[in-house]
Amino acid sequence: MAVKIGISACVLGAQVRFDGGHKASTFCTQQLKPLVEYVPVCPEQAIGMSVPRPPIRLQYNAEQQIRLVQTRDNSLDYTEQMLSFTAKLLPQLADLSGYIVCAKSPSCGMERVKLYDAEGNNLGKQAVGLYTRQLMQHYPWLPVEEDGRLLDPALKENFIARVFACYDYQQSMRDGFSIGKLVAFHSRYKFQLLAHSPQAYRQLGRLVAEAKLFQPQELQLRYLTELMQAMRQIASRKQHTNVLQHLQGFFKKVLEPASRAELSELIDRYRRGFVPLLAPVTLLQHHLRRYPNQYLQQQSYFAPYPEQLGLRA
Incomplete structure (x- = not known):
């Protein structure tokens, strides 16, 4: 079974952006591609938006709710369509081991997406793309990274390490979770954890030692979530x-x-x-x-x- 990574379709070179272009990543299309199976998604195209299309943005409405609207006419609101599409898609992504999203996108951006107030004034880069926000809330353990940040060697190495650790954990538990499997997995990752976070190394060690105190499903998810959070810290x-x-x-x-x-x-x-x-x-x-x-x-x-x-x- 291949390592499956979700990815913004434009990052793979698909010409689906609002201007009809793409944001192909050399690392994704050349170095990483032979080693993984991609699941490309363009949420904007998926909800029926044309290519090319008028740009969209994240903007507060009068009730201070963040909405996904057309930049030139904020009465054209795509929020509910995007939320409906995402709710239907997310259950199909449970076997992903990572996700690469398009930076700055009001639908896909992971961080520092521009946000506007109800009058159209730029409030700065303080939002998360609507689609990616739902993705990260639904799968808090999933390694997510932006295409632009993969140009940084340390961030790229960190993301790939998380992806393959996540995949290893998923494969280890594929035929059912057990404390024995968890102990074996944790034993194999002790030094990797120590490199990322000595504190998390100790905390996860205690969690495994107290494994019998938890329900299996709770423990399985908690360990993976805390493992991925620990590994987000750059190993110095x-x-x-x-x-x-x-x-x-x-x-x-x-x-x-x-x-x-x-x-x-x-x-x-x-x-x-x-x-x-x-x-x-x-x-x-x-x-x-x-x-x-x-x-x-x-x-x-x-x-x-x-x-x-x-x-x-």
Whole structure:
């Protein structure tokens, strides 16, 4: 079963924007595409809006409700049509492991979408696209990112790590949730969690330890939601260094002094920004092949996503 990612159709190159154009993302159409199955959606076209079409925006009405209206004539209101379409579509998206939306769009934007008052005055970039707002409320655990933010290497790596972790969790629970499966999954993600959030690492550890106190369905959803929230935090160089030093500790009794010194030096060079994360991780994997350790071999930290994406280099 492929990793399924929802995506704004224009980000895949479909000419469905209000001006008849697209916002094709090179990363999405070239690097990521061979590794996933996309579910393209253009909510504006889906509710019957033409291509091209007059632009729309988010605007307060007299009752201070945010509405999706035509920019030049706010009496043309598409809010109910969009909400009706979204309500019908959302149940069909439960098997997605991520979603890439079009930035700044009044229907699809994830954040910083322009909002206007009832008189048409620009209140600034403080809204969320109507469609994406409903999506994130319905699936609070779903990794969602904007096309423009994927140009930032750290944000891109973070999003992809969340997508593949989400997919891994979904696959782990595909045939039914159990505490045993949860314990096994959490064990594999301990170091990855530690890199993203030491606090969440401890909190999720307590949640798993107290698993019998919760109803299975509640626990399954709560763990996934808290896991995805934790992984939204960018793993810093300092936190990665902490994880690398933890992993190094597993080899201190088996490595000869020269190899220990080499590994310590490489980790420190990563800490100081002289080499990419891939360098110490590769050396640790080399030692792991020489001195197998079942607990370490199962850690997702070593391969959080397909290496051909090159995100750690």
